[in-house]
Every structure is written in structure tokens, then in C-alpha cells.
Amino acid sequence: MAFELPPLPYAEDALEPDYSARTISFHYGKHHKTYVDTLNKLVAGTDLEGQTLEAVIMAVAGKPDKQAVFNNAAQVWNHTFFWNSMKPGGGGAPTGALGDEIVVAFGSYAEFVEAFKAAAAGRFGSGWVWLVADNGDLKIVSTSNAEMPAAPGVTPLLVVDVWEHAYYLDYQNLRPGYAQVFFDKLVNWDFAAMNRANTK
Numbered sequence: 001m002a003f004e005l006p007p008l009p010y011a012e013d014a015l016e017p018d019y020s021a022r023t024i025s026f027h028y029g030k031h032h033k034t035y036v037d038t039l040n041k042l043v044a045g046t047d048l049e050g051q052t053l054e055a056v057i058m059a060v061a062g063k064p065d066k067q068a069v070f071n072n073a074a075q076v077w078n079h080t081f082f083w084n085s086m087k088p089g090g091g092g093a094p095t096g097a098l099g100d101e102i103v104v105a106f107g108s109y110a111e112f113v114e115a116f117k118a119a120a121a122g123r124f125g126s127g128w129v130w131l132v133a134d135n136g137d138l139k140i141v142s143t144s145n146a147e148m149p150a151a152p153g154v155t156p157l158l159v160v161d162v163w164e165h166a167y168y169l170d171y172q173n174l175r176p177g178y179a180q181v182f183f184d185k186l187v188n189w190d191f192a193a194m195n196r197a198n199t200k
Contacts (some may be wrong), residue, residue: 092187
């Protein structure tokens with residue numbers, strides 16, 4: 001079965017005005033869709049056809065001759081994770097166990113956001129900034145291009161896409177400002193808490 005573009009978990013205009021419908025129409029409707037379409041073309045007629053997205057990523061990761069397959073498969077996965085990392089009416093500090101863990105790991109929620117913004121600003125070129133559970137410890141990890149946190153014992157909890165196409169229409173070159181709005185108005189802590197719970 002061919003890979004399909006996963007449905008957005010909300011309407012295209014549901015994150016307005018903080019993440020515009022125009023941005024989503026390009027980012028989801030064109031960029032994300034193109035990764036899906038290209039992946040289907042790349043795996044057609046190969047032993048990867050019909051496998052799950054995760055299986056394809058695992059099979060081709062680190063293989064230079066399969067870089068195009070990895071790039072497109074990983075970008076399909078990363079983008080789907082990103083859409084779920086936001087929600088209408090999101091934002092603000094998390095409550096419950098995850099909120100407590102963030103304070104322990106980073107000193108305070110404000111310090112966590114500042115560290116995350118610094119990682120976003122420090123990512124040269126295109127990539128992603130993740131909150132992960134690394135063998136139980138919360139850490140901020142930055143990856144380039146299509147890469148994702150994939151070391152043993154590392155589980156992504158949420159992600160911010162820092163490719164320019166993710167934010168340029170709304171925030172131009174103000175990547176740290178975009179990251180700040182993500183945490184103020186968009187972040188889906190329920191999704192992150194669910195991912196954290198699955199590591200225990």
C-alpha cells in the first residue's frame with residue numbers, strides 16, 4: 001500500500017493567527033505532500049514497497065546510496081510529529097509530571113524555553129529542535145535537515161520545525177520569535193506527556 005499524507009489533526013486555519021492557514025497550506029499541502037509523493041516513487045518496485053514508514057527509515061538510515069529515500073521518509077515522519085506537537089489553544093507551561101520534570105531538568109520552565117530558543121537560533125541552515133527523553137532524562141536535541149533523534153534509548157516528545165518554510169511567511173527571519181510563540185500559543189503538552197508516558 002502506498003504511503004499517504006496523514007490528515008492534519010486540526011483545520012488549516014485552526015492555529016490562526018499564530019501559525020497561519022497560508023503557511024499550513026504551503027507547509028503541509030505542498031512540502032509535506034511532496035515528501036510523501038516522492039517517497040512513493042522512490043520505493044516503488046523495491047523491497048521497501050509495502051513496508052511501514054518506520055521500517056523504511058530504519059532500513060535506509062546511514063546508507064549513502066539510500067539517502068534520498070531516508071530524506072523523504074524521515075521528513076514525512078518528522079512533519080507528522082510536528083503537526084501533532086501543536087494544537088489550537090495550546091501554549092503555556094505544562095502541568096503534571098512532565099511539567100515537574102522540565103523544572104528539574106532545566107531549572108524552570110522559562111529556562112527551558114530560553115534553552116530551546118537558543119538551540120533553534122543555533123541550528124545553522126535547516127533542521128529540527130526536539131525535546132527528548134534520553135534514557136529517562138529530558139534533553140533538548142537539534143538535528144539537521146531530515147535527521148531525527150534515533151540513538152538507542154532516545155524518544156522524541158515534541159519538535160519544532162526550524163526549516164525556513166516552516167515559519168518564514170509568518171515570522172520572516174525571526175526564528176527565535178517563532179519558537180517563543182510556539183511555546184506561548186501553540187505547543188501541545190498533552191502530546192508530549194503521552195509520548196513521555198510511553199517511555200516509562
